[in-house]
Amino acid sequence: MDLFEYQGKQYFARFGIAVSPGDVADTVDEALAVAERVGYPVVVKAQVKVGGRGKAGGVKLAASADEVREHAGNILGLDIKGHVVKRLWVERASDIAKEYYASFTLDRPNKVHLGMLSAQGGVEIEQVAEENPDAIAFLSIDPVVGLDLATARRWVAEANLDEVARDQAAELLVKLYTCYVEGDCDLAEVNPLILTPEGTVHALDAKVTLDDNAGYRHPEWDEYRATETEDPREKLAKEKGLNYIGLDGTVGIIANGAGLAMxxxxxxxxVGGSAANFLDIGGGANADVMAAALEVINSDPKVKSIFVNIFGGITRVDEVARGVLDALARVDIASPIVLRLDGTNAVEGRAILADHLNENLITEPTMLDAARRAVGLANA
Amino acid sequence: MSIFVDENTKVIVQGLTGGQGRFHGLRNRDYGTQIVGGVTPGKGGTDVDGVPVFNSVKEAVDATGATASFVVVPPKFAAAAIMEAAEGGITFIVCITEGIPAHDEALTYNRLVEEFPGVRLLGPNCPGIISPGKCNIGITSGDIALPGGPVGIVSRSGTLTYQALHELSQQGIGQTTCVGIGGDPVPGTNFIDCLEAFQADPDTKAVMMIGEIGGSEEERAAEWIKANMTKPVVAYIAGVTAPAGRKMGHAGAIISGSKGTAQAKMEALAAAGVHVCQNPTEAGEKMVDIVRAL
Incomplete structure (x- = not known):
């Protein structure tokens, strides 16, 4: 789960990481109230989970109440790459002497944590990595050992952060690492991490991705989940406990197992078609699950045919077949269904469906044949 | 021969008294696997369909001489169960649990490497391992596998592993061992570990490799194959049409920026001399051709 900037900053604050004083605002009046509280000048920032909001006019400096009114009014409701701004973050503007970059993420190939630190912040780190890779100081961190202050001190020197910033930066990095580990982040990124002319270091932005698998030990994440903007199809699927991702094509997909679904x-x-979705029904494909899956796909008006691709392992194909019939009795499905059923009890499964086959319920012997049939129906 | 497990492997099931543990553990036993015990704290002295249950891995190992463990416990207990297995003297741990936090996986992996260098972890979030006719640890349905070799299979995906077994078995082509390494970000055993073992196994004559989007394990495997592998390898990579930035079911199956795409993996493997196929059926057919020509 990706957090909004304001949520990321609130999450950072839990771990003692310095951020600019500020608060969220959903209306112009609320924005004004925050500005009065934190003091002018302020920055009014659109809260969207997409990059490039500055260029799109979603980040503005306001020196007075009138300017806050003007900018907040303009930014609320602004469409930034398909994301409509519903919430603002208003914070005290900072004078910036230097911009740095810091992040922690998992180094998958080496199975350790990876810290990245650069004295060249404020731009995309991918750009720095491409144009000037020596400007990034990489730090491999053994999860068993963690990151201590002494190591962080060597790291900030290696990254060539300004002398005056080093002690504060090292302390902040240890806190950021703690947030990354104890906060169960997949990514904890600060860009920019700034040094002010007065010589203080703090996080001016926050990019945090949480590991959904760790949700059970973080009740405080409930409020983040509540603000997740979701495709309505995905929301319905999640309520039904299905693993669904909406796509743009016309062939609805139901498969058991993530690999098989992909x-x-x-x-x-x-074979010339395009999928309307990714949907993994998992191992226990009983009638309820199948009905729910068909219902979710049926709610997508773009779907012209449905391809059910099942390879029974633990999942028994006869149960899947019963599930499909059960689902058809419960849900009025608008599109023809093409099934490919293989694996455990496939013969029994096909026999169960045999008497029910018609132009809207079709079986094919292989995955390729079934794909061709489903695509043919969708493109007809 | 087979890799990692065979007919002599003695296995305990951590979580045997749970619903999943009982179901899969007894299925594995019925397949012929030496399931010699179960472990559930507080339930020592009882049994599950005749399989004795112990309070700890240590007790189970002392009583049975088991060397392998099948960990089938909920995500919040999985990391501790894996460490208990290693501490109790188990050297091959299969963990099928899905949904373990990534930080737990990273910590557990590194603790194993540092404190128990002789221990191999398979998974988490994997279907397990089957050496057909000898030993089946995990959730793979034994009847779709065919004993006798000569193909070794290594896969990141569960159902696609079954698909691969099925394609080969239907054509009368057996398998030495089929290893599901799982789809999580920090797998205990990776492609190279399995390729290395298959290369060293005299009965394995060819290898089928099934990868998916995310990470760079397939690219690293390609490098290893180019430098070390003399046996033919057929590969299929799932997720050519997967969108960037979305986790496709598995926690590890995600394209980040331009990294981890199926295209890049297929190109790397093809450049290493691997037969790269466009779908599982084609991969099966290709392997049939290779084996018949041996």
Whole structure:
């Protein structure tokens, strides 16, 4: 789960990481109230989970109440790359002497944590990595050992942060690492991390991605989940406990297993079609699950045909077949369904469906045949 | 021969008294696997369908001589269960648990490497391992595998592993061992570990490798294959059409920026001399051709 900037800053604050004083505002009046409280000048920032908001006019400096009114009014409701701004973060503007970059993430190939620190912040780190890779100081951190202050001190020197910033930066980095580990982040990034002319260091932005698997030990994440903007199809699927991702095509996909579901998308594409979704029904494909899956796909008006691709392992194909019939009795499905059923009890499964087959309920012997049939129906 | 597990492997099931543990553990036993015990704290002295249950891994190992463990416990207990297995003397740990926090996985992996260098972890979030006719640890349905070799299979995906077994078995082509390494960000065993073992196994004549988007394990495997592998390898990578920035079911299956795409992995493997196929059926057919020509 990606956090909004304001949530990231609030999360940072829990771990003692210095951020600019500020608060959220959903209306112009609220924005004004925050500005009066933190003191002018302030920065009014659109809260959207997409990059490039500055260029789109979503970040403005305001020196007075009138300017706050003007900018907050303009930014609220602004469409930034398809994301409509509903919330603002208003914070005390900072004078900036230097901009740095700091982040922690998992180094998957080496199975350790990776810290990245650069004296060249404020721009995309990918750009720095490409144009001037020596400007990034990488630090591999053994999860068993962690990051101590002494190591952080060597690291800020290696990254060539300004002398005056080093002690504060090292302390902030240890706190950021603690936030990354104890806060169960997939990514904790500060860009820019700033040094002010007065010589203080703090986080001017916050980019945090939380590991959904760790949600059970973080009740405080509930409020973040409540603000997640979701595709309505994905929301419905989540309520039904399905693993669904909405896409733009016309062939609805139901498969058991994430790998098989991904592979189904690929095969549909290879035979000239496009998938409307990714949907993994997992291991226990009973009638309820199948009905829920068909219902979610049925709610997508773009879907012209449905491809059910099941390879029974633990999942028994006869149960899947019963599930499909049960689902059809419960839900009025608008599109024809093409099934490919293989694996455990496939013969029994196909026999159960045999008497019910018609132009809207079709079986095919292989994944490729079924993909061709479903795509043919969708493109007809 | 087979890799990692065979007919002599003695296995305990951590979580045998739970619903999943009982179901899969007994299925594995019925397949012929030497399931010699279960572990559930507080339930020592009882049994599950005749399989004795112990309070700790240590007790189970002392009583049975088990060397392998099948960990089937909920995510919040999985990291501790894996460490208990290693501390109790187990040297091969299979963890099928899905949904373990990434930080727990990273910490557990490194603790194992540092404190128990002789221990191999398979998974988490994997279907397990089967050496057909000898030993099945995990959730793979034994009847879709065919004993006798000569193909070794290594896969990041569960159902696609079954698909691969099925494609080969239907054509009468057996498998030495089929390893599901799992789809999480920090797998205990990776492609290279398995390729290395298959390369060293005289009965394995060819290897099928099934990858998916995310990470760079396939690219690293390609480098290793180029430098070390003399046996033919057929590969299929799922997720050519997956959008960037979305986790495709598995926690590890995500394209970050331009990294981890199926295209990049397929190109790396093809450049290493691997037969790269566009879908699982094509991969099966390719392997049939290779084995028949051996």
């Amino acid at each position: 592979s189904t998308l690929d095969v549909v594409n290879q």
